[in-house]
Amino acid sequence: MHIEIQRNADISLTKQIYHSILDHIRSDLLEEDLQLPSVRELSKQIGVSLVTVVKAYQKLEQEGYITSVQGKGTFIRKTNIKEAEKKEGAISYDWQLSIQDYLPRSQFARFHQVPEKIHLSSSMIDPGLLPNRYLEQEIHKMLSENPKVLSQYGEIQGDKELRQAMVEYLKRMDVPTTPDNILVTSGSQQGIDLVARTFVGPGDVVVMEAPTYPGAIDVFRGRGATILTVPVDSDGMRVDLLQNLCDKYKPKIIYTVPTFHNPTGAVMPTKRRRQILEIAKSTQCLVIEDDPCSEIYFERKPPASMISLDQDGHVIYLKGLSKILAPGCRIGILAASGSIFKRLLAAKANADLGSPLLTQKAIIPFITSKRMMDHLKKLRTALKIRRDVVLEILSQHSPKEVSWFVPKGGLNVWLTLPFWLNTDHLLLEAKNEQITFLPGSTCFPTNQENHYLRISFSYMNEPQLEQGVKTICNILQLAIDSKIKQDSSPYF
Numbered sequence: 001m002h003i004e005i006q007r008n009a010d011i012s013l014t015k016q017i018y019h020s021i022l023d024h025i026r027s028d029l030l031e032e033d034l035q036l037p038s039v040r041e042l043s044k045q046i047g048v049s050l051v052t053v054v055k056a057y058q059k060l061e062q063e064g065y066i067t068s069v070q071g072k073g074t075f076i077r078k079t080n081i082k083e084a085e086k087k088e089g090a091i092s093y094d095w096q097l098s099i100q101d102y103l104p105r106s107q108f109a110r111f112h113q114v115p116e117k118i119h120l121s122s123s124m125i126d127p128g129l130l131p132n133r134y135l136e137q138e139i140h141k142m143l144s145e146n147p148k149v150l151s152q153y154g155e156i157q158g159d160k161e162l163r164q165a166m167v168e169y170l171k172r173m174d175v176p177t178t179p180d181n182i183l184v185t186s187g188s189q190q191g192i193d194l195v196a197r198t199f200v201g202p203g204d205v206v207v208m209e210a211p212t213y214p215g216a217i218d219v220f221r222g223r224g225a226t227i228l229t230v231p232v233d234s235d236g237m238r239v240d241l242l243q244n245l246c247d248k249y250k251p252k253i254i255y256t257v258p259t260f261h262n263p264t265g266a267v268m269p270t271k272r273r274r275q276i277l278e279i280a281k282s283t284q285c286l287v288i289e290d291d292p293c294s295e296i297y298f299e300r301k302p303p304a305s306m307i308s309l310d311q312d313g314h315v316i317y318l319k320g321l322s323k324i325l326a327p328g329c330r331i332g333i334l335a336a337s338g339s340i341f342k343r344l345l346a347a348k349a350n351a352d353l354g355s356p357l358l359t360q361k362a363i364i365p366f367i368t369s370k371r372m373m374d375h376l377k378k379l380r381t382a383l384k385i386r387r388d389v390v391l392e393i394l395s396q397h398s399p400k401e402v403s404w405f406v407p408k409g410g411l412n413v414w415l416t417l418p419f420w421l422n423t424d425h426l427l428l429e430a431k432n433e434q435i436t437f438l439p440g441s442t443c444f445p446t447n448q449e450n451h452y453l454r455i456s457f458s459y460m461n462e463p464q465l466e467q468g469v470k471t472i473c474n475i476l477q478l479a480i481d482s483k484i485k486q487d488s489s490p491y492f
């Protein structure tokens with residue numbers, strides 16, 4: 001396990017060690033029962049005092065992540081207490097863990113692949129709500145009519161016909177583009193990565209919302225960026241705090257999800273969108289407008305995209321098709337202009353020489369037909385019903401200390417718990433019930449906050465949502481009751 005220490009950071013060395021080990025545990029890189037280096041070994045390895053390591057280990061132990069067994073060592077403890085004797089079969093420390101990586105939380109995605117019974121942690125769409133059959137037929141048809149699609153490279157920029165189709169599609173959503181300023185990417189995740197590898201180097205400042213989409217955090221961290229955060233309220237990023245930050249630190253990038261923000265669901269009004277563009281202009285920085293699901297609105301259509309308000313080419317717009325069409329096709333687009341676009345195109349060539357032609361071709365007939373709009377209408381209806389089930393169960397069963405934001409679109413409900421509750425711990429209890437949710441700490445790029453959680457309502461059907469959310473409410477209620485009992489005990 002390699003722990004990267006920043007000696008002149010604001011955050012204490014103990015906290016850095018604590019967070020680093022926690023990231024490794026939550027990423028499943030440190031397995032249950034694995035023995036950690038001794039305090040002495042770790043302090044020598046990273047050049048800090050014994051006390052600093054002891055304090056970090058103590059905090060992890062208090063929170064139930066590790067356990068120390070006298071005379072034997074310190075072990076990872078994810079599930080509940082294992083008898084010390086069982087440590088006989090402990091896994092020995094793995095040399096590979098001493099190889100440093102820069103992506104401590106990216107591994108967390110593997111959590112989502114655990115086949116839980118009720119999966120509320122990742123905002124995927126229930127496959128039953130996507131046009132799989134239709135796409136399958138298109139793939140068959142295309143392969144029989146044009147098998148050469150498998151033996152050719154496509155254009156690095158993306159298939160021309162698809163780019164044209166995306167221009168028409170985006171026009172309906174007030175996103176002005178041309179085939180020449182669209183780049184087809186492997187999902188919007190690749191779009192974020194291309195921007196980061198092109199424009200962000202070690203020490204460059206990137207501004208992100210807090211909380212934000214976890215998949216973007218490690219991309220920027222992996223580039224060695226200094227991440228600064230701006231809190232989110234019900235109108236999205238707090239622009240009143242952004243100006244000072246930008247004046248002082250001159251960021252290279254502002255990353256935002258202005259429409260149905262992930263994870264909170266907030267929608268940024270037009271006025272704030274314009275203010276961000278003004279700030280970007282005055283500080284000469286780029287804005288990534290990440291738009292995975294503006295089509296999924298439950299009331300009125302969201303405000304116009306930031307790129308449509310942008311006069312000067314500051315916005316790099318990302319539209320993924322995973323939440324509306326086919327995550328397995330791995331298709332998204334990036335739209336930008338001028339030399340920014342050209343440099344991103346070069347980065348795409350470096351990354352993969354172009355996205356697979358087969359899936360690009362396969363989706364064209366669907367997105368250019370009337371079926372696409374009909375499908376989106378049905379998708380909105382189905383997801384609204386699921387959102388309402390979650391809201392109804394929350395209003396009936398959640399403890400009064402818990403609050404949430406009612407999303408007017410998107411895929412998630414964001415819950416705020418009393419500050420002393422730690423959803424990293426509660427997740428372990430939920431997993432015992434074969435339920436997952438996303439603990440809020442994964443969504444905070446810098447100071448992790450533990451008293452939030454995200455429930456995604458897009459993957460499970462109504463009965464599963466009902467059962468899952470009721471169980472989560474139960475877990476929350478029990479945790480709150482036990483704290484109240486503890487506080488009123490004469491021994492505390």
Ligand SMILES: Cc1ncc(COP(=O)(O)O)c(C=O)c1O
Binds near residue numbers: 215321322
């Ligand atoms: C805000 C945001 N950006 C990007 C992505 C990645 O999506 P894609 O499948 O298009 O790569 C997601 C997926 O959940 C997301 O929520």
